[in-house]
Amino acid sequence: MAIRVLVYDDNEALRASIGVLIDGEEGMELLAALPNAETVETDIRQLQPDVVLMDIDMPVVNGVTAVQRIRAIDASLPVIMLTIFDDTDNIFQAVCAGASGYLLKQYITDELSGAIRMVLAGGAPMTGSVAKKVLTMVPRAAVTQPEANGLSEKETAILQLLVQGYSYKMMATELGVSIDTIRFHIKKIYDKLHVHSAAGAVSRAIRDKLV
Structure with missing residues (x-):
């Protein structure tokens, strides 16, 4: 289709x-x-x-x-x-x-x-130029606090890749895990951030300085 x-x-x-x-x-x-x-x-x-x-x-x-x-x-x-x-x-x-x-x-x-x-x-x-500016909105210091807002270190890393525009396949390659593992973590991220989409997760990440 x-x-x-x-x-x-x-x-x-x-x-x-x-x-x-x-x-x-x-x-x-x-x-x-x-x-x-x-x-x-x-x-x-x-x-x-x-x-x-x-x-x-x-x-x-x-x-x-x-x-x-x-x-x-x-x-x-x-x-x-x-x-x-x-x-x-x-x-x-x-x-x-x-x-x-x-x-x-x-x-x-x-x-x-x-x-x-x-x-x-x-x-x-x-x-590319937009992605760089998005990253300037996100204080890197927050990465040292991976359990903030209930996110694990792995979930924080995946959320950071999501903010950078990575697809599930690209995340899996970057982190050396399967796409199913990425999907599992993404679902947990959505649940913890109370969002229902990648857009919602990116919005929360930037607004609340999560990554």
Whole structure:
């Protein structure tokens, strides 16, 4: 079954370009490309996308507010932000709102298809420069307190990789364990942080300075 993608962006040319990228990618289907997110709740319920691509700077309803509205009705639907902004404030707001990933528009030709597949595999895809800025929000000193918030040392290490955008497969390779082991620890992390998705875990990690 094709990956069903819903796009929100007020730039008509970019919407068309994203549509071409998605339609040209085997195993992906563009459901709709809309200029704003005013009807986002209705869109989600009617179209039932697997992944949402969301611009931040849009009229009527901006991307951060749209993500918050999506999270109010669906805690686990992957939402990847597409934006020209890579400043810390925008990144922080988007992640804390519940965004699953964050890509800069100038790199979407090379990164979009991989990011869509990564987010569906449980990762949190981010353009490299964005990932570096996310890490600057996270004090490294917290790593010395692995039992804070009930997380074990291994769970803290996995949460840190999740923040960096690693997929389950990448985590397993990095830590030398099986994907099933990663899934087991991720479930425990979700339970301890009272979240239901990678986006929620990343948001808590940054907000509460857990890693």
